Amino acid sequence: MPAKPARKLSHLDAEGRPAMVDVSGKAVTARQAVAECRVKFPAAVAAQLRASGLRSAKGGIVETAVIAGTMAVKRTHELIPFCHPLPIDGVRIGIDWHGERELRIECAVKTTHRTGVEMEALTGATVAALTVYDMCKALSHAIVLGPAKLLGKRGGRHDFGSAG
Structure with a gap:
Protein backbone atom coordinates (compact mmCIF):
# COMPACT_ATOMS: atom_id res chain seq x y z
CA MET A 1 0.00 0.00 0.00
CA PRO A 2 1.48 3.41 -0.94
CA ALA A 3 2.28 5.84 1.84
CA LYS A 4 -0.05 8.79 2.33
CA PRO A 5 1.46 12.03 1.10
CA ALA A 6 2.60 14.29 3.91
CA ARG A 7 0.15 17.05 4.77
CA LYS A 8 1.39 20.59 4.50
CA LEU A 9 0.40 23.90 6.01
CA SER A 10 -2.26 25.54 3.86
CA HIS A 11 -1.50 29.14 4.84
CA LEU A 12 1.98 29.20 3.30
CA ASP A 13 2.65 30.01 -0.34
CA ALA A 14 5.18 28.20 -2.55
CA GLU A 15 7.99 30.34 -1.09
CA GLY A 16 6.95 29.59 2.50
CA ARG A 17 5.43 33.04 3.15
CA PRO A 18 2.13 33.50 4.97
CA ALA A 19 -0.82 33.65 2.57
CA MET A 20 -4.59 33.43 2.62
CA VAL A 21 -5.87 30.23 1.01
CA ASP A 22 -7.46 30.78 -2.41
CA VAL A 23 -10.88 29.10 -2.17
CA SER A 24 -12.20 30.35 -5.52
CA GLY A 25 -11.92 26.90 -7.10
CA LYS A 26 -13.70 25.07 -4.30
CA ALA A 27 -17.34 24.05 -4.50
CA VAL A 28 -19.94 25.90 -2.47
CA THR A 29 -21.33 23.37 0.02
CA ALA A 30 -23.15 23.33 3.34
CA ARG A 31 -20.56 23.37 6.10
CA GLN A 32 -20.79 23.17 9.85
CA ALA A 33 -18.46 22.92 12.82
CA VAL A 34 -18.85 22.40 16.55
CA ALA A 35 -16.29 23.45 19.16
CA GLU A 36 -16.22 23.61 22.93
CA CYS A 37 -14.40 25.42 25.68
CA ARG A 38 -14.52 24.66 29.39
CA VAL A 39 -14.48 27.08 32.33
CA LYS A 40 -13.31 25.59 35.65
CA PHE A 41 -14.10 27.37 38.92
CA PRO A 42 -12.73 26.98 42.43
CA ALA A 43 -15.27 25.00 44.51
CA ALA A 44 -16.49 28.00 46.53
CA VAL A 45 -16.99 30.10 43.39
CA ALA A 46 -18.89 27.31 41.64
CA ALA A 47 -21.16 26.95 44.68
CA GLN A 48 -21.79 30.70 44.74
CA LEU A 49 -22.59 30.75 41.01
CA ARG A 50 -24.93 27.79 41.30
CA ALA A 51 -26.74 29.49 44.19
CA SER A 52 -27.11 32.71 42.15
CA GLY A 53 -28.47 30.93 39.07
CA LEU A 54 -25.38 32.08 37.15
CA ARG A 55 -26.12 35.75 37.70
CA SER A 56 -23.51 38.31 38.67
CA ALA A 57 -23.49 41.98 39.57
CA LYS A 58 -22.89 42.57 35.85
CA GLY A 59 -26.03 40.60 34.83
CA GLY A 60 -26.88 37.18 33.45
CA ILE A 61 -23.63 35.32 32.85
CA VAL A 62 -24.96 32.78 30.36
CA GLU A 63 -27.02 35.28 28.41
CA THR A 64 -24.09 37.69 28.08
CA ALA A 65 -21.68 34.90 27.08
CA VAL A 66 -24.07 33.69 24.36
CA ILE A 67 -24.30 37.19 22.90
CA ALA A 68 -20.52 37.69 23.04
CA GLY A 69 -19.84 34.29 21.47
CA THR A 70 -22.31 34.98 18.66
CA MET A 71 -20.74 38.37 17.97
CA ASP A 96 -24.34 24.19 30.99
CA TRP A 97 -22.71 22.72 34.06
CA HIS A 98 -20.45 19.73 33.49
CA GLY A 99 -19.86 18.31 36.94
CA GLU A 100 -19.82 20.43 40.09
CA ARG A 101 -17.19 23.03 39.17
CA GLU A 102 -17.05 23.28 35.39
CA LEU A 103 -19.10 25.00 32.71
CA ARG A 104 -19.07 23.46 29.23
CA ILE A 105 -19.59 25.92 26.39
CA GLU A 106 -20.44 24.47 22.99
CA CYS A 107 -20.61 26.57 19.82
CA ALA A 108 -22.10 25.20 16.58
CA VAL A 109 -21.81 27.25 13.39
CA LYS A 110 -23.27 26.74 9.90
CA THR A 111 -22.59 28.33 6.53
CA THR A 112 -22.98 27.56 2.85
CA HIS A 113 -19.70 28.59 1.29
CA ARG A 114 -16.37 27.46 -0.18
CA THR A 115 -14.57 27.18 3.17
CA GLY A 116 -15.43 25.83 6.59
CA VAL A 117 -16.37 27.42 9.89
CA GLU A 118 -14.01 25.66 12.31
CA MET A 119 -12.31 28.91 13.31
CA GLU A 120 -15.68 30.60 13.80
CA ALA A 121 -16.86 27.81 16.11
CA LEU A 122 -13.61 27.87 18.10
CA THR A 123 -13.71 31.66 18.34
CA GLY A 124 -17.33 31.66 19.50
CA ALA A 125 -16.68 29.07 22.20
CA THR A 126 -13.53 30.75 23.51
CA VAL A 127 -14.93 34.30 23.50
CA ALA A 128 -18.00 33.02 25.36
CA ALA A 129 -15.61 31.45 27.91
CA LEU A 130 -13.63 34.69 28.18
CA THR A 131 -16.89 36.53 28.82
CA VAL A 132 -17.74 34.13 31.66
CA TYR A 133 -14.30 34.79 33.11
CA ASP A 134 -14.76 38.55 32.80
CA MET A 135 -18.11 38.43 34.55
CA CYS A 136 -16.82 36.19 37.36
CA LYS A 137 -13.27 37.44 37.94
CA ALA A 138 -14.37 39.59 40.89
CA LEU A 139 -15.06 36.30 42.71
CA SER A 140 -11.67 34.73 41.89
CA HIS A 141 -8.75 34.97 39.52
CA ALA A 142 -8.19 31.22 39.89
CA ILE A 143 -10.79 30.48 37.20
CA VAL A 144 -9.25 28.34 34.44
CA LEU A 145 -10.26 28.36 30.77
CA GLY A 146 -9.83 25.36 28.51
CA PRO A 147 -9.30 23.18 26.89
CA ALA A 148 -10.81 24.68 23.77
CA LYS A 149 -11.16 22.13 20.99
CA LEU A 150 -12.88 21.33 17.74
CA LEU A 151 -15.40 18.54 18.27
CA GLY A 152 -16.28 18.07 14.63
CA LYS A 153 -16.83 19.53 11.20
CA ARG A 154 -18.86 18.56 8.13
CA GLY A 155 -18.73 19.69 4.52
CA GLY A 156 -15.74 20.30 2.34
CA ARG A 157 -13.01 17.77 1.66
CA HIS A 158 -12.51 16.26 5.12
CA ASP A 159 -15.12 15.53 7.78
CA PHE A 160 -13.92 15.25 11.36
CA GLY A 161 -15.52 14.16 14.63
CA SER A 162 -19.18 14.88 15.21
CA ALA A 163 -20.84 18.03 13.92
CA GLY A 164 -24.47 18.60 13.24
Whole structure:
Protein backbone atom coordinates (compact mmCIF):
# COMPACT_ATOMS: atom_id res chain seq x y z
CA MET A 1 0.00 0.00 0.00
CA PRO A 2 1.48 3.41 -0.94
CA ALA A 3 2.28 5.84 1.84
CA LYS A 4 -0.05 8.79 2.33
CA PRO A 5 1.46 12.03 1.10
CA ALA A 6 2.60 14.29 3.91
CA ARG A 7 0.15 17.05 4.77
CA LYS A 8 1.39 20.59 4.50
CA LEU A 9 0.40 23.90 6.01
CA SER A 10 -2.26 25.54 3.86
CA HIS A 11 -1.50 29.14 4.84
CA LEU A 12 1.98 29.20 3.30
CA ASP A 13 2.65 30.01 -0.34
CA ALA A 14 5.18 28.20 -2.55
CA GLU A 15 7.99 30.34 -1.09
CA GLY A 16 6.95 29.59 2.50
CA ARG A 17 5.43 33.04 3.15
CA PRO A 18 2.13 33.50 4.97
CA ALA A 19 -0.82 33.65 2.57
CA MET A 20 -4.59 33.43 2.62
CA VAL A 21 -5.87 30.23 1.01
CA ASP A 22 -7.46 30.78 -2.41
CA VAL A 23 -10.88 29.10 -2.17
CA SER A 24 -12.20 30.35 -5.52
CA GLY A 25 -11.92 26.90 -7.10
CA LYS A 26 -13.70 25.07 -4.30
CA ALA A 27 -17.34 24.05 -4.50
CA VAL A 28 -19.94 25.90 -2.47
CA THR A 29 -21.33 23.37 0.02
CA ALA A 30 -23.15 23.33 3.34
CA ARG A 31 -20.56 23.37 6.10
CA GLN A 32 -20.79 23.17 9.85
CA ALA A 33 -18.46 22.92 12.82
CA VAL A 34 -18.85 22.40 16.55
CA ALA A 35 -16.29 23.45 19.16
CA GLU A 36 -16.22 23.61 22.93
CA CYS A 37 -14.40 25.42 25.68
CA ARG A 38 -14.52 24.66 29.39
CA VAL A 39 -14.48 27.08 32.33
CA LYS A 40 -13.31 25.59 35.65
CA PHE A 41 -14.10 27.37 38.92
CA PRO A 42 -12.73 26.98 42.43
CA ALA A 43 -15.27 25.00 44.51
CA ALA A 44 -16.49 28.00 46.53
CA VAL A 45 -16.99 30.10 43.39
CA ALA A 46 -18.89 27.31 41.64
CA ALA A 47 -21.16 26.95 44.68
CA GLN A 48 -21.79 30.70 44.74
CA LEU A 49 -22.59 30.75 41.01
CA ARG A 50 -24.93 27.79 41.30
CA ALA A 51 -26.74 29.49 44.19
CA SER A 52 -27.11 32.71 42.15
CA GLY A 53 -28.47 30.93 39.07
CA LEU A 54 -25.38 32.08 37.15
CA ARG A 55 -26.12 35.75 37.70
CA SER A 56 -23.51 38.31 38.67
CA ALA A 57 -23.49 41.98 39.57
CA LYS A 58 -22.89 42.57 35.85
CA GLY A 59 -26.03 40.60 34.83
CA GLY A 60 -26.88 37.18 33.45
CA ILE A 61 -23.63 35.32 32.85
CA VAL A 62 -24.96 32.78 30.36
CA GLU A 63 -27.02 35.28 28.41
CA THR A 64 -24.09 37.69 28.08
CA ALA A 65 -21.68 34.90 27.08
CA VAL A 66 -24.07 33.69 24.36
CA ILE A 67 -24.30 37.19 22.90
CA ALA A 68 -20.52 37.69 23.04
CA GLY A 69 -19.84 34.29 21.47
CA THR A 70 -22.31 34.98 18.66
CA MET A 71 -20.74 38.37 17.97
CA ALA A 72 -17.30 36.75 17.92
CA VAL A 73 -18.40 34.14 15.37
CA LYS A 74 -19.54 36.91 13.02
CA ARG A 75 -16.25 38.82 13.43
CA THR A 76 -13.74 35.96 13.35
CA HIS A 77 -12.27 37.20 10.06
CA GLU A 78 -11.41 40.49 11.80
CA LEU A 79 -9.46 38.65 14.53
CA ILE A 80 -7.68 35.82 12.69
CA PRO A 81 -5.60 37.21 9.79
CA PHE A 82 -6.21 34.53 7.14
CA CYS A 83 -9.86 33.71 7.88
CA HIS A 84 -12.26 34.53 5.08
CA PRO A 85 -15.30 36.70 5.85
CA LEU A 86 -18.20 34.24 5.68
CA PRO A 87 -21.97 34.51 5.55
CA ILE A 88 -23.03 32.82 8.78
CA ASP A 89 -26.26 30.85 8.35
CA GLY A 90 -26.62 29.84 11.98
CA VAL A 91 -24.97 29.92 15.39
CA ARG A 92 -26.01 27.92 18.45
CA ILE A 93 -24.22 28.36 21.75
CA GLY A 94 -25.06 26.10 24.66
CA ILE A 95 -23.72 26.62 28.17
CA ASP A 96 -24.34 24.19 30.99
CA TRP A 97 -22.71 22.72 34.06
CA HIS A 98 -20.45 19.73 33.49
CA GLY A 99 -19.86 18.31 36.94
CA GLU A 100 -19.82 20.43 40.09
CA ARG A 101 -17.19 23.03 39.17
CA GLU A 102 -17.05 23.28 35.39
CA LEU A 103 -19.10 25.00 32.71
CA ARG A 104 -19.07 23.46 29.23
CA ILE A 105 -19.59 25.92 26.39
CA GLU A 106 -20.44 24.47 22.99
CA CYS A 107 -20.61 26.57 19.82
CA ALA A 108 -22.10 25.20 16.58
CA VAL A 109 -21.81 27.25 13.39
CA LYS A 110 -23.27 26.74 9.90
CA THR A 111 -22.59 28.33 6.53
CA THR A 112 -22.98 27.56 2.85
CA HIS A 113 -19.70 28.59 1.29
CA ARG A 114 -16.37 27.46 -0.18
CA THR A 115 -14.57 27.18 3.17
CA GLY A 116 -15.43 25.83 6.59
CA VAL A 117 -16.37 27.42 9.89
CA GLU A 118 -14.01 25.66 12.31
CA MET A 119 -12.31 28.91 13.31
CA GLU A 120 -15.68 30.60 13.80
CA ALA A 121 -16.86 27.81 16.11
CA LEU A 122 -13.61 27.87 18.10
CA THR A 123 -13.71 31.66 18.34
CA GLY A 124 -17.33 31.66 19.50
CA ALA A 125 -16.68 29.07 22.20
CA THR A 126 -13.53 30.75 23.51
CA VAL A 127 -14.93 34.30 23.50
CA ALA A 128 -18.00 33.02 25.36
CA ALA A 129 -15.61 31.45 27.91
CA LEU A 130 -13.63 34.69 28.18
CA THR A 131 -16.89 36.53 28.82
CA VAL A 132 -17.74 34.13 31.66
CA TYR A 133 -14.30 34.79 33.11
CA ASP A 134 -14.76 38.55 32.80
CA MET A 135 -18.11 38.43 34.55
CA CYS A 136 -16.82 36.19 37.36
CA LYS A 137 -13.27 37.44 37.94
CA ALA A 138 -14.37 39.59 40.89
CA LEU A 139 -15.06 36.30 42.71
CA SER A 140 -11.67 34.73 41.89
CA HIS A 141 -8.75 34.97 39.52
CA ALA A 142 -8.19 31.22 39.89
CA ILE A 143 -10.79 30.48 37.20
CA VAL A 144 -9.25 28.34 34.44
CA LEU A 145 -10.26 28.36 30.77
CA GLY A 146 -9.83 25.36 28.51
CA PRO A 147 -9.30 23.18 26.89
CA ALA A 148 -10.81 24.68 23.77
CA LYS A 149 -11.16 22.13 20.99
CA LEU A 150 -12.88 21.33 17.74
CA LEU A 151 -15.40 18.54 18.27
CA GLY A 152 -16.28 18.07 14.63
CA LYS A 153 -16.83 19.53 11.20
CA ARG A 154 -18.86 18.56 8.13
CA GLY A 155 -18.73 19.69 4.52
CA GLY A 156 -15.74 20.30 2.34
CA ARG A 157 -13.01 17.77 1.66
CA HIS A 158 -12.51 16.26 5.12
CA ASP A 159 -15.12 15.53 7.78
CA PHE A 160 -13.92 15.25 11.36
CA GLY A 161 -15.52 14.16 14.63
CA SER A 162 -19.18 14.88 15.21
CA ALA A 163 -20.84 18.03 13.92
CA GLY A 164 -24.47 18.60 13.24
